[in-house]
Amino acid sequence: MAPCAGCFLLAVMFSASCKAITSSDQMCTEKEANKTYNCENLGLTEVPDTLPNTTEFLEFGFNFLPVIENTTFTRLIDLMFLDLTRCQINWVHEDTFQYQHQLNTIVLTGNPLIFMAETAFNGPKSLKHLSLIQTGISNLEFIPVYNLEQLESLHLGSNHISSIKFPENFPTQNLKVLDFQNNAIYYISSEDMNALEKATNLSLNFNGNDIKAIEPGAFHSKSFQSLKFGGILNLSVILKGLQNSTTQSLWLGTFEDSDDQDLTPAMLEGLCEMSVESINLQKHHFSNISSTTFRCFTQLKELDLTATHLKALPSGIEGMNALKKLVLNVNNFDQLCQINAASFPSLTDLSIKGNMKTLDFGAGCLEKLENLQKLDLSHNDIEASDCCSLQLKNLPHLQYLNLSYNEPLGLQSQAFKECPQLEHLDLAFTHLRIKAPQSPFQNLRLLQVLNLSHCLLDTSNQHLLAGLVDLRHLNLQGNHFQDRRISKTNLLQPLNSLKILSLSSCDLLSIDKQAFQSLGKMSHVDLSYNSLTGDSIDALSHLQGIYLNLAVNSIHAIPPLLLHTLSQQNTINLSHNPLDCTCSNIHFITWYKENLRKIEGVEETMCANPPSLRGVKLYDVKLSCGITAVGIFFLIVFLLFIAILLVFSVKFLLRWKYEHI
Amino acid sequence: MGGVTVFLLLIWTLISPSSNGKAWPPHTVCRDGNLEVFYQSCDPLQDFGFSVDQCSKHLKSNLNIRLGIVLREDIKELFLDIALFTKGSSILNFSYPICEEDLPKFSFCGRRKGEQIYYAGPINNPGFEILEGEYQVLLELYNEKRSTVACANATVICS
Numbered sequence: 001m002a003p004c005a006g007c008f009l010l011a012v013m014f015s016a017s018c019k020a021i022t023s024s025d026q027m028c029t030e031k032e033a034n035k036t037y038n039c040e041n042l043g044l045t046e047v048p049d050t051l052p053n054t055t056e057f058l059e060f061g062f063n064f065l066p067v068i069e070n071t072t073f074t075r076l077i078d079l080m081f082l083d084l085t086r087c088q089i090n091w092v093h094e095d096t097f098q099y100q101h102q103l104n105t106i107v108l109t110g111n112p113l114i115f116m117a118e119t120a121f122n123g124p125k126s127l128k129h130l131s132l133i134q135t136g137i138s139n140l141e142f143i144p145v146y147n148l149e150q151l152e153s154l155h156l157g158s159n160h161i162s163s164i165k166f167p168e169n170f171p172t173q174n175l176k177v178l179d180f181q182n183n184a185i186y187y188i189s190s191e192d193m194n195a196l197e198k199a200t201n202l203s204l205n206f207n208g209n210d211i212k213a214i215e216p217g218a219f220h221s222k223s224f225q226s227l228k229f230g231g232i233l234n235l236s237v238i239l240k241g242l243q244n245s246t247t248q249s250l251w252l253g254t255f256e257d258s259d260d261q262d263l264t265p266a267m268l269e270g271l272c273e274m275s276v277e278s279i280n281l282q283k284h285h286f287s288n289i290s291s292t293t294f295r296c297f298t299q300l301k302e303l304d305l306t307a308t309h310l311k312a313l314p315s316g317i318e319g320m321n322a323l324k325k326l327v328l329n330v331n332n333f334d335q336l337c338q339i340n341a342a343s344f345p346s347l348t349d350l351s352i353k354g355n356m357k358t359l360d361f362g363a364g365c366l367e368k369l370e371n372l373q374k375l376d377l378s379h380n381d382i383e384a385s386d387c388c389s390l391q392l393k394n395l396p397h398l399q400y401l402n403l404s405y406n407e408p409l410g411l412q413s414q415a416f417k418e419c420p421q422l423e424h425l426d427l428a429f430t431h432l433r434i435k436a437p438q439s440p441f442q443n444l445r446l447l448q449v450l451n452l453s454h455c456l457l458d459t460s461n462q463h464l465l466a467g468l469v470d471l472r473h474l475n476l477q478g479n480h481f482q483d484r485r486i487s488k489t490n491l492l493q494p495l496n497s498l499k500i501l502s503l504s505s506c507d508l509l510s511i512d513k514q515a516f517q518s519l520g521k522m523s524h525v526d527l528s529y530n531s532l533t534g535d536s537i538d539a540l541s542h543l544q545g546i547y548l549n550l551a552v553n554s555i556h557a558i559p560p561l562l563l564h565t566l567s568q569q570n571t572i573n574l575s576h577n578p579l580d581c582t583c584s585n586i587h588f589i590t591w592y593k594e595n596l597r598k599i600e601g602v603e604e605t606m607c608a609n610p611p612s613l614r615g616v617k618l619y620d621v622k623l624s625c626g627i628t629a630v631g632i633f634f635l636i637v638f639l640l641f642i643a644i645l646l647v648f649s650v651k652f653l654l655r656w657k658y659e660h661i
Numbered sequence: 662m663g664g665v666t667v668f669l670l671l672i673w674t675l676i677s678p679s680s681n682g683k684a685w686p687p688h689t690v691c692r693d694g695n696l697e698v699f700y701q702s703c704d705p706l707q708d709f710g711f712s713v714d715q716c717s718k719h720l721k722s723n724l725n726i727r728l729g730i731v732l733r734e735d736i737k738e739l740f741l742d743i744a745l746f747t748k749g750s751s752i753l754n755f756s757y758p759i760c761e762e763d764l765p766k767f768s769f770c771g772r773r774k775g776e777q778i779y780y781a782g783p784i785n786n787p788g789f790e791i792l793e794g795e796y797q798v799l800l801e802l803y804n805e806k807r808s809t810v811a812c813a814n815a816t817v818i819c820s
Contacts, residue, residue, distance in 0.1 A: 109773055109776065110731070110775035110777065133776060134775070134776050134777065155773075157772070157776075158776055181772075182772075207768075207771070231768050253765075255765065255768040255770075256768075256782070256783060256784075257780070258768055283766075304763075306763065327763070
């Protein structure tokens, strides 16, 4: 009888143990329930039965389907997107997609196609995108013409196409994108181009074709959204060929691995005979660059001279009054003034990033650019002990400034007083030297976004962010705070309009309960990658409906009193915390399961304690703590049993005593 | 007993790598007097081919390479991470953009998932001297979604 009593006790104690459930994986990965599936790299020879009939987006690349025909996809009548990349398809038979009326994208990249039937693409009501990249096509007649009336993009790259002439009955009226990259096109004739007459706003890509000649007049009075002739040796052939055409954007850049001929003013003369808004000449070399080099650039609105080995732009370029955007990234300037900015008085957007040498900021080099709105000077090793009034002189309309990834900048109070209209300022990864109590951003009343991540700030300076009355988004990632805590009075207090705050990777141990008290409008708080514990959540008790990221911290438990604060938020990420899955944390675990729809990163939110549950996902944990009904029943039975035993033994003892009197 | 075997088998199938688990064969990039370079693909999905036109401890600048691979991802943006180790300790880590939206350095930038690529050309490297010793190099090519395009574990033995 006694061992049995022990069993009862054990049963009571073990009822507080736990269970974990694991779910079995499907073959294809579900990305969106009943709609989006990825079945790539599975060596499948047919559509698996596990895929629901309602599948709309199917990535089926790198499987094995030598033949596709009308029975292959019968069941999937809701398909909209079908990717059959590299499925070793040889044959596309009649009416393969006859039941897929919603289908708008078919990707057949990398299949060794032998034949496609005339009616191969029949079925879809509005087939818009077709990719036939690297399918061995040498002749455009290979593509069946039926049911392609709605086609908007056709990708024919990496084939053996030598003539772009489409068959007469090929429907081109809706075509917007036509991609012939890496083919064998040497010559473009008038006849070729006339076959594309019906298309409007077309973007044509001839990158990686060695075009030797264009028939004069082939592009005459035609207009394009974009034309790309990347990697071409002789630009004058292209520019002459484009005579009397109209193009929004013309890409004439070259590459590291392409042969290059120096650009001379004579080669660029063709530009005078055509209308173009935006040109890219990346990676070319200019021979003897002078103001005449740009003689035919007068109508241009955008010019991209990325990595063109420039040491300076010539002074006295005339007639480039229309230029709005200039890109001079990855060049060899020593000093900012060498761009001779005065030649581009209408410029609104200037980018000089990733200069190959240390760039000297100079003084007032951009002062003639009164209309400048956007300036990118990132990745330039710029160093300045007193920034930026002198350097950014007379930029009254500047709205966007990027000085990230530079060498140390010393900022005084009102450092940006020359650009009072700034809305967006990026100083990430640039060491800022600011002496307390200076307020470098003082006059930036319109500033909305400020990125100060990894700026090695002195965060004890209470006035650092003074004056930023309209700031919505502040990134302080990777900065450190005194004693590793954010105290009641801190530099964030003036930011009454703040909505988005990032304090991730700041090495924080704690946040005072009232640290964010003045920040009543926040909707997104990122505190990930710190060493915060559950108590810090108290600092958010006055906020509602926010996105809260607490991933990768030191949260073991969350006190029951703070669960209310969590409940009033929209989305919470608690992944990668050493969470406690014992009864001491039962309130939080119960709350967690009840609020799973608010949780981000559930798969990475796991227990760290007790050791038996380490690595178990929190939503799988089943704890029953305290004494359950069954437990109480067993306990009563056990106590009853002891009482009866006691009564009997007393009785027995008394009787024994009597008998021996 | 049979039950235990079945259970162990089940555990084995659960923890072993999905498809085959076999490693790709090691390949020789070059072997020349006092320099040997080997690599092995660490992409579980596929192998790739790679060679260099010259092999010497005085590494020339702007080397020519040959590379053959099937793309499993679009490479509108492509980045290279290199980690260099010797005797188990890390010497050098760096990251380098090869293809970017606003600066496609090479002609193959912008090619699509499923395309087979053969590149024979310069890589624009600086020249340097390789010091004697044995080095492990981990190279990874990935795109803007951080999806692996290629991965190689290389060994350089310089004597």
